[in-house]
Amino acid sequence: MATRVTRRDFLKAAVLAPLAPALLSACRRAGSADEVNFYNWSDYIGKSTLPDFTKATGIAVNYDLFADEEEMFAKIRAGARGYDLIVVGDYLIPRFQILNLIEPVPPGALRNMGNLAARFRHPAYDPDETTVPYLWGTTGIAYNRKTLKRKPTSWRDLWDPRYKNRISMLDNVRDCLSVAMQLLGIPETTHAPADFAKVRALLLQQKPLVKMYSSSSYLNSLVAGEIDLAMTWSGDLFQAARDNPDLDYVLPKEGTYMWVDCLALVRGARHRANALRLIDYLLEPKVAAQNADFVRYATPNAAAAPFTDPVLRRDPRVYPPPRQMDALMMHHVLDPEQTETWNQIWADVKVS
């Protein structure tokens, strides 16, 4: 017997249809006990890490990616409360804390906290350990051995007119301004307008040489030979070098920065317990080792060391020897006024 759709049915459906998404999401919310929403940098987790976590715990991970941490910050600040767990750079943590965007990881909540190496415990940027170190790396210079005859040694090489249109800079206010300041011998703590004018001028002077400001797509361009010289984060370049073995990484002679990306709980996270379980899982020695090996960043996890790939373990570009490591600088935590000035300079450089 054929069912006839009467006009009345149709009208009823038409009235109810707009409500359907609301009803659906209400159902989903009710059954949401076994999930966690994780917001991370792109290319920043092992291939099987999250599926393995789900297999081990039954907790589904909704995974979302960002390519710029200022953009991530803007989204969280605008009230994107859907996320439970985010990855935040060390020097941004105070800003998230002041604006009350993250909540502390309760002391003693993590079984595996003790796996972290001593130098990553109670760090200056977060002495109370409200966040958990995830991976760390350095900022340096990537170059193509084949097309660039001379090995770059200094940040200055990114300002060399000979490399016009072959250079890429990270689309990141911290790295670009810090390096400009380093070259000018200006401390990051400065408030002097004259200093900022010099920094702006130096970056503007470089701009005609720069082919792109990018924090992720430049890697494809490096692999494809579109550019030959780039400011990069260590692990990202090692990942790209898998596709183009001519790519190499240099820590500039002036010295450079190390940074620690940390796992943080978003304030009001709906799946707090699950997020904590995921953090604890990521701290397990074997998991941390596999994760670090895949993304080619360094793990702060001392217990993971024996399980990491010995080739990477011995690679001074990934794990610098102690003396070199002590020479690495951490980014200074900017005060509000500096934050505003830095952001404004960067926005100006980009559009001018």
Added chain:
Amino acid sequence: MLEKALSRLLAGKRPAASHLLLAPAALWLLLFLLIPALGLVALSFAKNGPYGEILWRLSLDNYRRAFDPRYVPVLLRTLFFAGGTTVVCLLLGYPLAYFLSFRAGRRRGALIIALMVPFWTSALVAFYSWIVILGKEGLLNRALLRYRLISSPLALLYTPFSVLLGLVYFYLPFTVLPLYASLEKVPRSLVEAAYDLGATRWTAFLKVTLPLSLPGVVAGALLTFVPCLGDFLTAELLGGPRYYLLGNLISNQFLMAQDWPFGAALTVLLLAGLVAGLWGYRRWEAAA
């Protein structure tokens, strides 16, 4: 109950009742256009807090900053790209629209659908495809090298050329459709009358078809020029760092500089410029 009410409404006996048909659209515009736009205006007078939070200390500071000479090049560049795109779209689109309405015959329907096909993919996917085509080791360069038409790869990507190409690619249908609609309305009898009176094809086109299709030219130009002014994706993906447009300046304030009030002020100025331009055009049209 509901059915009866709706059928009474659709019958439209009383004008007041049939005006209710507008209600859903009006409500939509009110909730999702007018109220957010007013919020943006309010925001543009606020002050940016130390960490990018919004302080409601009202002032004109953001507007004063927007008139800083350092933004003049961005404005000029945007006008150049928007104007260039409009001109290229008209040059490509007019013959196309002419063909569609006068010559295409039975294939017309299929051709119009073909014109819309690029809209079925997201602009993001389309632009990434262009990156694959235009890159140094891209499909185009490889083909040209292979057939010995060039000896070293051409720099196509991250140039003004690639920005213009992306804009034209995306906005061409916006130009063609209004052109087609107005050419379609040109009475064929008038063109025939011109021929009967001894006009050549070219004269008939210049004196009859072209003037009658001018409203379509203006509408097509506006529909291309206006959205180009706010475009940021094209420059972001296909342009190098030296081709940032007004749209990029605005999106940077919201995403990078964490200065929403300034971004709002720039948006309000752009909107005000557009409204003033359209209003001036209407005045001019009414006077002509």
